[in-house]
Amino acid sequence: MPRPTEDELIARYFAPLAGEGGLSLRDDAALLRPRPGHDLVLTTDAIVAGVHYFPDDPPASIACKALGVNLSDIAAKGAEPLGFLLTLALADDWDEAWLADFCTGLSEAAALASSPLLGGDTVRAGGPTLIGITALGEVPAGTMVRRDAARAGDRLLVSGSIGDAALGLKLRSRPAAPWGGALSFPARASLVDRYLHPRPRLALAPALRAHARAAMDVSDGLVGDLAKMMRAADLSAEVEIAAIPLSDPARAALAAEPGLLDAALTGGDDYEILCAADPAAVPALQAAADRAGVPLAVIGTVTEGSAPPVFRTPGGDARPFRSGSFSHF
Amino acid sequence: MPRPTEDELIARYFAPLAGEGGLSLRDDAALLRPRPGHDLVLTTDAIVAGVHYFPDDPPASIACKALGVNLSDIAAKGAEPLGFLLTLALADDWDEAWLADFCTGLSEAAALASSPLLGGDTVRAGGPTLIGITALGEVPAGTMVRRDAARAGDRLLVSGSIGDAALGLKLRSRPAAPWGGALSFPARASLVDRYLHPRPRLALAPALRAHARAAMDVSDGLVGDLAKMMRAADLSAEVEIAAIPLSDPARAALAAEPGLLDAALTGGDDYEILCAADPAAVPALQAAADRAGVPLAVIGTVTEGSAPPVFRTPGGDARPFRSGSFSHF
Numbered sequence: 113m114p115r116p117t118e119d120e121l122i123a124r125y126f127a128p129l130a131g132e133g134g135l136s137l138r139d140d141a142a143l144l145r146p147r148p149g150h151d152l153v154l155t156t157d158a159i160v161a162g163v164h165y166f167p168d169d170p171p172a173s174i175a176c177k178a179l180g181v182n183l184s185d186i187a188a189k190g191a192e193p194l195g196f197l198l199t200l201a202l203a204d205d206w207d208e209a210w211l212a213d214f215c216t217g218l219s220e221a222a223a224l225a226s227s228p229l230l231g232g233d234t235v236r237a238g239g240p241t242l243i244g245i246t247a248l249g250e251v252p253a254g255t256m257v258r259r260d261a262a263r264a265g266d267r268l269l270v271s272g273s274i275g276d277a278a279l280g281l282k283l284r285s286r287p288a289a290p291w292g293g294a295l296s297f298p299a300r301a302s303l304v305d306r307y308l309h310p311r312p313r314l315a316l317a318p319a320l321r322a323h324a325r326a327a328m329d330v331s332d333g334l335v336g337d338l339a340k341m342m343r344a345a346d347l348s349a350e351v352e353i354a355a356i357p358l359s360d361p362a363r364a365a366l367a368a369e370p371g372l373l374d375a376a377l378t379g380g381d382d383y384e385i386l387c388a389a390d391p392a393a394v395p396a397l398q399a400a401a402d403r404a405g406v407p408l409a410v411i412g413t414v415t416e417g418s419a420p421p422v423f424r425t426p427g428g429d430a431r432p433f434r435s436g437s438f439s440h441f
Numbered sequence: 442m443p444r445p446t447e448d449e450l451i452a453r454y455f456a457p458l459a460g461e462g463g464l465s466l467r468d469d470a471a472l473l474r475p476r477p478g479h480d481l482v483l484t485t486d487a488i489v490a491g492v493h494y495f496p497d498d499p500p501a502s503i504a505c506k507a508l509g510v511n512l513s514d515i516a517a518k519g520a521e522p523l524g525f526l527l528t529l530a531l532a533d534d535w536d537e538a539w540l541a542d543f544c545t546g547l548s549e550a551a552a553l554a555s556s557p558l559l560g561g562d563t564v565r566a567g568g569p570t571l572i573g574i575t576a577l578g579e580v581p582a583g584t585m586v587r588r589d590a591a592r593a594g595d596r597l598l599v600s601g602s603i604g605d606a607a608l609g610l611k612l613r614s615r616p617a618a619p620w621g622g623a624l625s626f627p628a629r630a631s632l633v634d635r636y637l638h639p640r641p642r643l644a645l646a647p648a649l650r651a652h653a654r655a656a657m658d659v660s661d662g663l664v665g666d667l668a669k670m671m672r673a674a675d676l677s678a679e680v681e682i683a684a685i686p687l688s689d690p691a692r693a694a695l696a697a698e699p700g701l702l703d704a705a706l707t708g709g710d711d712y713e714i715l716c717a718a719d720p721a722a723v724p725a726l727q728a729a730a731d732r733a734g735v736p737l738a739v740i741g742t743v744t745e746g747s748a749p750p751v752f753r754t755p756g757g758d759a760r761p762f763r764s765g766s767f768s769h770f
Contacts, residue, residue: 242530260468
């Protein structure tokens with residue numbers, strides 16, 4: 113069966129995902145009429161087979177990750193998604209079944225986030241498949257939550273739970289890891305699910321806009337990303353390790369193998385929100401987050417100075433971490 | 442010498458290119474305040490080493506092409522550029538000298554077009570280098586020039602000259618091609634230059650908005666792209682081959698080797714503008730184009746019907762073309 117041309121691919125797989133501004137993907141460009149009184153928020157992130165995901169991950173999961181990592185940035189800025197553009201660079205061995213599943217996953221992830229496809233480009237990668245997405249969001253003018261705006265004395269908060277995806281990646285790479293035996297099958301599956309399927313915390317956006325001073329998403333590990341946020345503000349931080357929110361499966365894994373704490377806090381792929389808030393704003397921020405269905409836990413405090421953030425054990429000792437941040441680059 | 446980290450790359454090479462909305466590339470997202478009364482125009486195109494350009498092309502030229510192919514779409518829609526986001530997926534053998542030259546070229550192309558860098562992502566490609574760009578433009582609300590809006594009886598016009606880049610690609614691939622001997626060195630160099638360095642016709646945008654009914658850029662060959670524009674409107678077209686604007690070097694090449702006409706009209710990489718205009722609007726459109734310094738030549742007429750456009754020789758015969766369109770996919 114001959115492979116479809118790019119125009120056939122667009123008509124068959126991508127046009128059904130197109131939002132109104134996508135002009136059915138039959139023009140050279142997409143059209144978007146910004147809402148008066150709003151700012152646009154733009155972000156772009158690419159994932160590559162063998163670098164950011166496993167080539168044999170389910171295509172729908174890969175699509176979910178490609179869109180999710182971008183929408184996570186949109187959420188962290190307090191923005192509501194408007195849509196996205198897709199660059200799909202396909203490895204030479206792609207087939208239509210893969211593409212159909214990829215588009216199903218993309219369609220579901222896009223619908224969940226009310227973020228339609230606005231346009232795209234499909235090319236031959238000449239190597240591993242790459243999926244690049246540029247996501248657009250909007251905020252009421254002047255309300256984007258910046259990364260660099262934390263102040264000394266602010267409380268630091270983290271959404272959801274940290275480390276699940278990094279532990280899931282370990283299980284994905286080595287299903288027979290000894291510590292995995294301490295976990296139930298559903299617990300193991302939930303960790304792998306967190307690795308495969310980022311859940312961008314879009315529900316938190318209004319709470320962040322209203323109550324947070326600074327925010328970013330946790331994509332490269334909490335340790336490294338907090339250091340990045342503090343560097344941007346020329347500040348430091350103190351974090352209570354015991355206050356970092358962990359899921360039950362992650363707790364079980366760490367109980368079986370305490371050394372996994374490094375992976376959990378530096379491994380990346382969390383796609384949770386890290387934010388800083390005035391202590392007086394924390395109750396309202398947490399209440400708004402609870403109403404949005406996403407818990408936000410206080411994990412520490414922003415401090416003066418430019419030293420890397422300090423992570424303290426319950427005994428008060430500073431716990432060093434092997435790697436500041438996981439980099440895919 | 443150890444390679445720089447992604448953060449170092451951003452600070453050293455990309456932050457100097459950042460526009461105001463890029464927040465010095467130190468946030469997770471870019472911020473853009475749309476002008477009231479304007480629509481946004483968005484497009485994304487990627488180029489891949491070995492597919493869309495030669496891996497040993499000068500890095501500054503590669504950057505010029507990556508941005509140019511996107512700004513060409515912005516121009517064709519009658520839009521003014523606002524900025525762009527960059528996805529740079531680097532092959533494993535990249536070095537800093539390449540990247541520095543790439544960024545120099547990108548900086549110059551961006552400055553020429555008043556189109557600053559707004560954000561980006563740098564990843565390992567695991568294969569050939571890929572450069573993906575999402576470009577943003579704006580038009581006064583409701584004035585984007587569509588691809589599908591031509592009407593029967595409209596005149597068809599093309600900017601600049603057609604076929605230079607396709608002939609330049611032939612010379613780039615085979616410098617000793619016999620027909621090349623009929624051209625002077627500057628003529629050969631100018632063809633190769635057209636292949637390496639697209640010149641997005643941004644100067645034409647106001648004229649297109651004011652006077653054209655439909656437009657698209659010519660990127661995959663005039664024959665195929667005209668067919669695409671006519672399919673979008675469910676119409677056909679008649680084109681006088683002798684009216685298609687050719688540069689002096691292209692004329693010399695075709696005189697030496699008439700068979701090159703196929704390459705010239707189907708080979709792609711022109712990045713000229715193809716547009717349709719009401720016959721009554723043509724004089725004003727051409728005058729505005731002349732004032733903008735970009736000639737627009739009438740090449741034919743939009744006709745009823747859904748057959749592929751017909752290209753006529755001076756004798757009136759229909760001249761078939763081997764390939765409808767060049768596809769990089």
